[in-house]
Amino acid sequence: MEDTKKTTAYADLQQGLDKLIGKFGVPKTNKIISLLSGNLKVRKHQKHRNRLITAFVISEAFKIFE
DSSP states (O other): OOHHHHHHHHHHHHHHHHHHHHHHHHHHHHHHHHHHHHHHHOOHHHHHHHHHHHHHHHHHHHHHHH
């Protein structure tokens, strides 16, 4: 009975992976799996990061020079 449950669970997993691959392709599916398993770090966009740093520096400057 236990083997039947494992086989069914594996078949469900395989169907889910096939759907992901069909929708996103193999490279993106690998990235999704890596993100979910905690093996891949999400990179921030450099432009957004620069805007955040600039806003922070300006706000700190206002605090200092007021």
